[in-house]
Amino acid sequence: xxxxxxxxxxxxxxxxxxxxxxxxxxxxxxxxxxxxxxxxxxxxxxxxxxxxxxxxxxxxxxxxxxxxxxxxxxxxxxxxxxxxxxxxxxxxxxxxxxxxxxxxxxxxxxxxxxxxxxxxxxxxxxxxxxxxxxxxxxxxxxxxxxxxxxxxxxxxxxxxxxxxxxxxxxxxxxxxxxxxxxxxxxxxxxxxxxxxxxxxxxxxxxxxxxxxxxxxxxxxxxxx
Numbered sequence: 001x002x003x004x005x006x007x008x009x010x011x012x013x014x015x016x017x018x019x020x021x022x023x024x025x026x027x028x029x030x031x032x033x034x035x036x037x038x039x040x041x042x043x044x045x046x047x048x049x050x051x052x053x054x055x056x057x058x059x060x061x062x063x064x065x066x067x068x069x070x071x072x073x074x075x076x077x078x079x080x081x082x083x084x085x086x087x088x089x090x091x092x093x094x095x096x097x098x099x100x101x102x103x104x105x106x107x108x109x110x111x112x113x114x115x116x117x118x119x120x121x122x123x124x125x126x127x128x129x130x131x132x133x134x135x136x137x138x139x140x141x142x143x144x145x146x147x148x149x150x151x152x153x154x155x156x157x158x159x160x161x162x163x164x165x166x167x168x169x170x171x172x173x174x175x176x177x178x179x180x181x182x183x184x185x186x187x188x189x190x191x192x193x194x195x196x197x198x199x200x201x202x203x204x205x206x207x208x209x210x211x212x213x214x215x216x217x218x219x220x221x222x223x224x
Contacts, residue, residue: 023188024061027223032207034218039065040183044206044222047192050102055090056195056203058224064183071183072213077157078177079219081195082203089153090194091171091178098194177208 026045041063050057064071081087090098160178163171172178177193197203207221 024063026059026061029220029222032219032221034209035216036218037071037212037214037216039069040071041065042210042220042222044224046224049106050194052102052105053202054197054199055098056197056224058193058195058206060177060191060193061188062181062183062191063188064185066185068185070185073181073183074211074213075180076177076191076208076210077160078153078193078206078208079157080205080207081153081197082201082205084197084201084203086198087153087201087203088196089156089178090196091156095172095194 024041024043026043029042029044041061043061043063045059045061047057047059062071062073078089081089160171168179175191177191179191181189181191183189195203195206203224205221205223207219209217209219211217
């Protein structure tokens with residue numbers, strides 16, 4: 001298992017580098033309210049190779065332009081997925097099945113069009129991390145059964161806030177937007193999330209809230 005996790009960590013780097021031509025690609029997030037730390041740009045960009053309707057894979061980049069301060073993110077919660085009713089964050093077992101489906105599709109596409117295998121590695125990464133997570137708790141089992149499949153993002157956030165570490169491991173792997181993380185000074189960190197929208201609907205923006213370990217909280221909106 002440790003060897004597998006090291007391998008998946010390496011694939012995170014491959015996926016991030018493959019999708020980023022700059023340190024902070026995509027659109028800048030607008031600050032909607034709260035206390036936003038200085039020198040901390042936030043960007044988001046859709047990664048097209050892993051976005052197949054009705055799914056959208058988004059990379060979020062957090063920069064730290066401070067010369068002497070680390071920024072530490074306690075938690076992030078998405079509050080709106082384009083304002084679309086029925087849109088959801090894909091997590092838990094559904095994330096594993098999404099990765100399996102994307103793996104199959106990208107293999108066929110690679111065979112037919114002689115594509116590179118970067119997207120396949122990204123899909124394998126998500127699938128391996130999600131399927132290798134420990135713990136089968138009530139929240140994870142409930143999601144596997146589809147009981148929370150199309151609940152509101154607000155209801156999901158409330159349930160997620162009550163999750164213990166085993167439930168967290170079962171719902172989202174390392175590198176996911178909902179995991180706590182730190183941003184070293186003068187560097188950038190990328191996190192990702194997969195969103196699902198109802199048929200013929202496409203999210204044009206994401207709204208989210210960030211709670212920093214310092215106690216500051218801020219809300220943001222970013223076009224994707």
